[in-house]
Amino acid sequence: MSTREIGVALLGYGTVGAAVDRVLHEQGDRIEGATGHRLRVVRALVRDLAKERDFTPEPGVLTADFARIRDDPSVRVVAEVMGGTEPACGYLLELLRAGKAVVTANKQLVARNGAELFAAASESGVQVRFEAAVCAAVPVIKVLRESLVASDVRRIQAIVNGTTNFVLEEMERGSTYAEAIAEAQLLGYAEADPADDVSGADAAAKMAILATTAFGSRVTVDDVDFDGIEGITKAHLDGARALGMAVRLVGTATRFDDAVAVRVRPSVLDREHPLAAVEGAFNAVVLHGDAIGEVTLQGPGAGGLETASAVVADLVAVAGTSGSGFLRNDPCRRRLALLAPDSFAARSYVHLELADQSGAAMQMTTALAANGVFVERQARLTDRDGADLHLLTRPVRERDLHAALARLEALPAVRGSVAALPVVGDVAVPAPETRAQAR
Amino acid sequence: MSTREIGVALLGYGTVGAAVDRVLHEQGDRIEGATGHRLRVVRALVRDLAKERDFTPEPGVLTADFARIRDDPSVRVVAEVMGGTEPACGYLLELLRAGKAVVTANKQLVARNGAELFAAASESGVQVRFEAAVCAAVPVIKVLRESLVASDVRRIQAIVNGTTNFVLEEMERGSTYAEAIAEAQLLGYAEADPADDVSGADAAAKMAILATTAFGSRVTVDDVDFDGIEGITKAHLDGARALGMAVRLVGTATRFDDAVAVRVRPSVLDREHPLAAVEGAFNAVVLHGDAIGEVTLQGPGAGGLETASAVVADLVAVAGTSGSGFLRNDPCRRRLALLAPDSFAARSYVHLELADQSGAAMQMTTALAANGVFVERQARLTDRDGADLHLLTRPVRERDLHAALARLEALPAVRGSVAALPVVGDVAVPAPETRAQAR
Numbered sequence: 001m002s003t004r005e006i007g008v009a010l011l012g013y014g015t016v017g018a019a020v021d022r023v024l025h026e027q028g029d030r031i032e033g034a035t036g037h038r039l040r041v042v043r044a045l046v047r048d049l050a051k052e053r054d055f056t057p058e059p060g061v062l063t064a065d066f067a068r069i070r071d072d073p074s075v076r077v078v079a080e081v082m083g084g085t086e087p088a089c090g091y092l093l094e095l096l097r098a099g100k101a102v103v104t105a106n107k108q109l110v111a112r113n114g115a116e117l118f119a120a121a122s123e124s125g126v127q128v129r130f131e132a133a134v135c136a137a138v139p140v141i142k143v144l145r146e147s148l149v150a151s152d153v154r155r156i157q158a159i160v161n162g163t164t165n166f167v168l169e170e171m172e173r174g175s176t177y178a179e180a181i182a183e184a185q186l187l188g189y190a191e192a193d194p195a196d197d198v199s200g201a202d203a204a205a206k207m208a209i210l211a212t213t214a215f216g217s218r219v220t221v222d223d224v225d226f227d228g229i230e231g232i233t234k235a236h237l238d239g240a241r242a243l244g245m246a247v248r249l250v251g252t253a254t255r256f257d258d259a260v261a262v263r264v265r266p267s268v269l270d271r272e273h274p275l276a277a278v279e280g281a282f283n284a285v286v287l288h289g290d291a292i293g294e295v296t297l298q299g300p301g302a303g304g305l306e307t308a309s310a311v312v313a314d315l316v317a318v319a320g321t322s323g324s325g326f327l328r329n330d331p332c333r334r335r336l337a338l339l340a341p342d343s344f345a346a347r348s349y350v351h352l353e354l355a356d357q358s359g360a361a362m363q364m365t366t367a368l369a370a371n372g373v374f375v376e377r378q379a380r381l382t383d384r385d386g387a388d389l390h391l392l393t394r395p396v397r398e399r400d401l402h403a404a405l406a407r408l409e410a411l412p413a414v415r416g417s418v419a420a421l422p423v424v425g426d427v428a429v430p431a432p433e434t435r436a437q438a439r
Numbered sequence: 440m441s442t443r444e445i446g447v448a449l450l451g452y453g454t455v456g457a458a459v460d461r462v463l464h465e466q467g468d469r470i471e472g473a474t475g476h477r478l479r480v481v482r483a484l485v486r487d488l489a490k491e492r493d494f495t496p497e498p499g500v501l502t503a504d505f506a507r508i509r510d511d512p513s514v515r516v517v518a519e520v521m522g523g524t525e526p527a528c529g530y531l532l533e534l535l536r537a538g539k540a541v542v543t544a545n546k547q548l549v550a551r552n553g554a555e556l557f558a559a560a561s562e563s564g565v566q567v568r569f570e571a572a573v574c575a576a577v578p579v580i581k582v583l584r585e586s587l588v589a590s591d592v593r594r595i596q597a598i599v600n601g602t603t604n605f606v607l608e609e610m611e612r613g614s615t616y617a618e619a620i621a622e623a624q625l626l627g628y629a630e631a632d633p634a635d636d637v638s639g640a641d642a643a644a645k646m647a648i649l650a651t652t653a654f655g656s657r658v659t660v661d662d663v664d665f666d667g668i669e670g671i672t673k674a675h676l677d678g679a680r681a682l683g684m685a686v687r688l689v690g691t692a693t694r695f696d697d698a699v700a701v702r703v704r705p706s707v708l709d710r711e712h713p714l715a716a717v718e719g720a721f722n723a724v725v726l727h728g729d730a731i732g733e734v735t736l737q738g739p740g741a742g743g744l745e746t747a748s749a750v751v752a753d754l755v756a757v758a759g760t761s762g763s764g765f766l767r768n769d770p771c772r773r774r775l776a777l778l779a780p781d782s783f784a785a786r787s788y789v790h791l792e793l794a795d796q797s798g799a800a801m802q803m804t805t806a807l808a809a810n811g812v813f814v815e816r817q818a819r820l821t822d823r824d825g826a827d828l829h830l831l832t833r834p835v836r837e838r839d840l841h842a843a844l845a846r847l848e849a850l851p852a853v854r855g856s857v858a859a860l861p862v863v864g865d866v867a868v869p870a871p872e873t874r875a876q877a878r
Contacts, residue, residue, distance in 0.1 A: 023730060027589040033655065033772040034588055131586070137731040139586030147570070147578030149473055150466040150751040216472065274737075277716055291462060291748040292576040295738035298713075299731060309730040312589040321760060333472040 004036060006319040007074040009043040009100075011091055012082030013062065016105060016132075017044060018054035019308035020079055020315075025055075027312075037319045039312075043069045045082070045091075054304075066091060070098050077101040077318045079311050080109075081132075089113050096120040096128070103314040105132035105307055111205035111221040114212065118330035127318050128329050132310035134206045135160060135283045138299040139313065144213045144287070145327055153214040153289040156253040157424055160206040162281030162301045163190045163197035164229050164249040168266075169280065172237045172246070177230075189281045189302070199228035200264040203251050210285070211253035211262045217336035219253070219262050225341045226264035235381075236419065239351050239390030240268050242379035246276045250424050254339075261339035267424045268349040268392075275424065342398035347376065347423040350391040350401075352408060353415040360413035364389075367411060371404035372396060386415065392423070443475060445758040446513040448482040448539075450530055451521030452501065455544060455571075456483060457493035458747035459518055459754075464494075466751075476758045478751075482508045484521070484530075493743075505530060509537050516757045518750050519543040520571075528552050535559040535567070542753040544571035544746055550644035550660040553651065557769035566757050567768050571749035573645045574599060574722045577738040578749065581756075583652045583726070584766055592653040592728040595692040596863055599645040601720030601740045602629045602636040603668050603688040607705075608719065611676045611685070616669075628720045628741070639665035639703040642690050649724070650692035650701045656775035658692070658701050664780045665703035674820075675858065678790050678829030679707050681818035685715045689863050693778075700778035706863045707788040707831075714863065781837035786815065786862040789830040789840075791847060792854040799852035803828075806850060810843035811835060825854065831862070 008024070010017045021041045024031070032038045044061050066087075069075055078095050080102060082088055088109055092102050097120060104110060110117070110130045121128040131141045144153065159165050166189050170180035181198070184190035196202045204226040211219040229249050240247045250267040254260065269276040274296050278284040283301025288294050300306045354360050368375065374394045381388045393401070405418045447463070449456045460480045463470070471477045483500050505526075508514055517534050519541060521527055527548055531541050536559060543549060549556070549569045560567040570580045583592065598604050605628050609619035620637070623629035635641045643665040650658040668688050679686045689706040693699065708715040713735050717723040722740025727733050739745045793799050807814065818829045832840070844857045 023589050027591065030591070030655075031589055033767075034584070034770070035766055137590075137734060139582050139734075142581065142586050143578050145473070146756060147581050147752045148748070149755050150462050150470055151576070151748050152466065152469070216469070274716075277713075291744045293739045293742075293745065295576060295578075295736070297734070297736055299734035303732075305730045306732065309587070309590050313586045316588050317585065320766065327474055327759065328472075331473070 004032070005038045005040055007042040007072070007076050008039050008315060009045070009069045009072070009075040009078045010041055011045045011069070011078060011080045011088065013044040013046045013053060013057065014081070015054060015304035016081040016307045016311065017079075019304045020081065020311050021057055022055040023305070023308050023312050031316060035316055035320050037316065039315055039319060042074055043072055045069055070094055075100055077103060077315055079315060080104040080106055081311065085109055085112065089116075092117055093120050096124050096126060099124050099126060101126040101128070101318045103129045103132070103311055103318060105311055107133040107202070107205040107209060108221070111208040114209070115218060115330070115332070118332075121329045127321070129314035129318060130209065131314050132307050134209050135285065135299070135301040136303060137306035137309045138283055138285065138297050138301060139310065140210065140285045140297050141213060142313070143295075143297060144210070145331060148287065148289060148292060148295075151289040151291040153287050154255050155288040156210055156214055156251070156285060157275060158207070158210065158251045158283070158285040159248055159275050159278050160210075160251050160283050160285070160301060161197055161203040161249055162283055163194060164203075165278060166281045167198070168229060168232065168237070168247055168249070171232070171234060172241070176234070177232070198230055200226035200249065203249060203264040207251035207253055207262050207264055210251075211260060213331045214253065214287070215255050215260050215336060216331060216333045217260060218332045219260065223338055224262045224264060227266065229266050231419065232266050235388050236351055236421070238381060239379060239388060240349060242381060243349065243377065243390055243392050244271055245269055245349065245423075246271060247421065248275060248278070250275060252424065255336065256339070259337040259339045261341070261343060263341070266421055268421050269424050273425060345395040345397050347395050348393045348401055349421045349423060350393060350405070350418060351420075352389050352418045354387045354389055354413055355415040360411070363411050363413060364408060367407040368393075368404050370407065371400045373401060373404040443471070444477045444479055446481040446511070446515050447478050447754060448484070448508045448511070448514040448517045449480055450484045450508070450517060450519045450527065452483045452485045452492060452496065453520070454493060454743035455520040455746045455750065456518075458743045459520065459750050460496055461494040462744070462747050462751050470751075470755060474755055474759050476755065478754055478758060481513055482511055484508055509533055509539075514539055516540040516542060516754055518754060519545055520750065524548055524551065531556055532559050535563050535565060538563050538565060540565040540567070540757045542568045542571070542750055542757060544750055546572040546641070546644040546648060547660070550647040553648070554657060554769070554771070557771075560768045566760070568753035568757060569648065570753050571746050573648050574724065574738070574740040575742060576745035576748045577722055577724065577736050577740060578752065579649065579724045579736050580652055581752070582734075582736060583649070584770060587726065587728060587731060587734075590728040590730040592726050593694050594727040595646075595649055595653055595690070595724060596714060597646070597649065597690045597722070597724040598687055598714050598717050599649075599690050599722050599724070599740060600636055600642040600688055601722055602633060603642075604717060605720045606637070607668060607671065607676070607686055607688070610671070610673060611680070615673070616671070637669055638667035639688065642688060642703040646690035646692055646701050646703055649690075650699060652770045653692065653726070654694050654699050654775060655770060655772045656699060657771045658699065662777055663701045663703060666705065668705050670858065671705050674827050675790055675860070677820060678818060678827060679788060681820060682788070682816065682829055682831050683710055684708055684788065684862075685710060686860065687714060687717070689714060691863065694775065695778070698776040698778045700780075700782060702780070705860055707860050708863050712864060784834040784836050786834050787832045787840055788860045788862060789832060789844070789857060791828050791857040793826045793828055793852055794854040799850070802850050802852060803847060806846040807832075807843050809846065810839045812840060812843040
């Protein structure tokens, strides 16, 4: 092996793993031309050696024995593309302790076990990189860590789950929720079990990683206040449109001096908001900071080749830098408090069904005003059964809004439950008493 | 000086230079926390030592003597923020030969003298970085070189000049060209002499750098076929809008196997094109590649603090990597041919004024069809003097279009000259015979 050749091992050889091997083969000259390094996959861990693969690895590369990777001195860096928490986490810790650098595409692992992995890496003086864990081909981790190293990023607004974005767009076009999910599965945007996507859990893990990276303070997936799109109906989408807005699953991460809040919510966006134009299964991340104003990154947030592109960029970066690279492994360098979920005042979209419209307007206004909720504008859409009322409120604290919604639900004119979605982009400075203590 | 402290010198201490010093002071803890390095400005070259500054440097930092920087062993990296070609180029070559790494925000210098600078750097085993030369805070150079190292980027479409974007938007809102320029100057978006912006020369330099970086083949500013917005009138903007489109100054860089074409043109964009939504003085770059599909970066493309943010990111990258970094200095690694300007077939927007409308339609159709130009759709806007006709053609070669325009101008019904703007996004594979030879 020449001094320029870097031995790479893969944990997993599915769609992403095979694509990494293929890209390293097909773009080998290009990578060597740009960096002076030739990366070659020398080992890949699989369960079934006989299974048919998307790309045929070189003879002898596939192995079912993890120890053959851990103990192979020609392996300098390992890309984990197997997914799941275990055995992936255990494997990576062993590899780091054995002095091998690690690149991972595993968002749940980084969002849950990041601290442990970074510590093990730093102890061995090797790197952990995780670009592919967030937004696939959109290089938001490198941009946050390296390009914006001197920019004080204070707010992130993002669409980090393409499946839900596609589903909501399809529903806007007239599909039911079930039809939109089926279409997403057909196109390969959603898994057979789309639970992690539609529940917001996938987006929550990505937002935890983005917040940790941007703010330099640990945010785990358990710290993210998240909700999914299961409760979104055609009525919400139609109502939002009538108000000149769109419904999307949006992640927000906000820092106020010494406290942070990270949320994932089905939210309402003005049509002019940069995230409202994000189409299909694309992802987009809007970064707000002191020195940079607003920088937006957009692109495909999933896909085998797209994820492989990010894995390869990390492999090349590891190959080309020594020790722990020029950035410390752990982006976490301080401990900020977590803000309580209801710390913010935001405009809200409210949807309610009116069974009986006589005198309802006055009753509603009174019920809302009693909790300090005022309506900025509204749209009334009627069908054969009654009327759907869609309100856009002035900025209101979440706890005040929820108290007002309970009052509305108690009104005889209102049928069923009342739904509310936050409007993205309106964040007031929270009151100090609402700050929870950091762990 | 501790081992972690890196001595920085600045060439120039104007808006950008002072902002770099300020950011390194104010974000010093943050940078050290993330990277382990403390960067400190120890020297700054100025012409007038007594001049009032945006930020007060430490005593003894300012000097009017270049040799004091070149010969100072505590200076490890120099940021060139003085602008202009000379003496900047000569200074940088001397510094590189003296073994100092260089970071530059000078687009004309990189676009014209890049090869010389990269060669001098490589000879000394030090780095040249130039993120700030293109799109200020938008980290497109790092993304192209590092994140997309394995992605075969084949096309770039970009708005890289915020001044012209702002001016065209203001004109859409009703301002005259002169009023829009004056407004841009008032807001600090345009220089007292906006010639480089409105002529497309500024955008051409940036597109040359982007094309060189993306395609790995040298494209200098002289290789860019550029045109400015001086001839754009309210009639064009109104006509484009009537066709559901917008006029913007767009840079395109395209690679076909072994040949490239780089252009800057006032162009017509579908309202759905990602670049049509770029507001005010923002910049945006859309990268198309095999592995990544389409990745878009957007943000402020100018401004003292925004440019300083990019300079500091490069300084930190130099500080944290050794020798020439993990990427070779010169992004150029092969020699591709240049495509002749008229190699492409694209849809075109055509504007003409009709003095006399009797029989004009048939005459025009005949004149266009004789050169293989067919109209996809059209809009007719009339005022007291006659009619403005706005056509959208099917894809047509530029030379065929120009022949057709000459025929139109010869028609008695047509008043004055006929204008044509390309539609962004329609590129046909060029014929081989149109390929010019590379230098």
